[in-house]
Amino acid sequence: MPTMPVSDKIISLNRIDLNLLTIFCLIYSVGSISKVADMLDISASAVSQSLRKLREQMGDNLFVRSGNTLLPTVYADELYDNILPIIDKLATLLPLSSRIKKRRLTLYTESFVSPLVVPELTQKIVGMNADISLLHRTAELNEAKITELLNMRQADVVFSTFSVESSNISCQKMSDMTLVLIAAKDNPLYENTVTEEMFRDANLVGYNTKNEKIIYHRSIVDKKFRSSERCLLTTSFASILLIVSTTDCLGIIPEKVFATYSGMYQLKKLDTPFTLPQFSIYSSCRKETNKMLFSLLADFYSSQSA
Structure with missing residues (x-):
């Protein structure tokens, strides 16, 4: 021819x-x-x-x-x-391009998703010895904000609880996020379980967020099982862990965070008389993601689902 x-x-x-x-x-x-x-x-x-x-x-x-x-x-x-x-x-x-030694990966997450993603992704980058540096930012996210961040090239990848549908964005479910109720190991008020009455009157530390999914599920739990407002709302997981470990307060955090920090903060998991909500974590990136980043993310997704 x-x-x-x-x-x-x-x-x-x-x-x-x-x-x-x-x-x-x-x-x-x-x-x-x-x-x-x-x-x-x-x-x-x-x-x-x-x-x-x-x-x-x-x-x-x-x-x-x-x-x-x-x-x-x-x-x-x-x-x-x-x-x-x-x-x-x-x-x-x-x-x-030839003078740039490292390719910077700009990562956005919702604050409460950060400890579930950023440490492992950083470890993956270091382990691969890849020419990639990581810039991590947190933001209050929704589908419109995620689409804007990616389309305007402000982010390379976004991890959130939102599944984004767009012709030029690839969105993939990474993992499920299960929540658990925690207390200090030496907390004298609670053994390994709490009753509805205990939970209703407990001093509860909560996560402060504008995420509509979390607000909705929290309102259902509060309406049915709470008699008062939470004693503290914060955007810091470290504050929740520290306060629960040093007071009689209870807290609700992702099970993966508990597994990582329970020993460090001397925490225990409590059984509840009701089921706590579960969320999924999604990653979103532009479909034309560079090959090196695509390979890194594919490897990271594989480790998350294993």
Whole structure:
């Protein structure tokens, strides 16, 4: 089958402006001309003009508007899938790229998810001796915020209790988070179990969050089994562990956190007369995640589900 000579292929590329393709990829990722303009520090009209030129060259509309979002056409999906690996490869060949020794992985989590993910992921990176550094940030998350963080390239991966549905985001269930009721080992008020009456009158330390799932389940438990407000709400797991270990307070934490820190803080697990809620932890990242990061995350997911 005859093929085009290499020289002819190179000459044919002269008709395509690489800048137009990079702008196309950004619009595809964030679905907004104004957001791309902000990212590139150029005017929205300049982005629109570039998109118009590419539409003319490709003979396809590329995007259709749905509310405030630009949705890709079938042709745009195919174009994106084909040109993204090329742009990714070109980026690694730039002189600036060769001087960067480490690839920084920006990770966002909900605060209470941090101790369930960050230590093991850091250990995995160190064990792999990979050229990756980790930047971890916490935030109050929901599906819209996660989508924005990933599409605006503010995060490489997000771990949360939310399953995100988006055409350019890959979301995977990592593990289930089971909660347990804890007390200090030498707490004189409780043996290995608590009754409804004990729980109703106990001084209870709680986790302060805007996560609607947790707020909903907590309200159900409080309405049925509590006679007073929690004595403390905090966003710090360390504070919960320390307060429970040094007072007669009870606390509710993920079982995985208990397994890790029960010895250090001298804690015990109490049986409850009701079932505590269970949550799932999901990881979300852009579908075009770089191969090294994809391999790292795949290995990490495997260890979490084992």
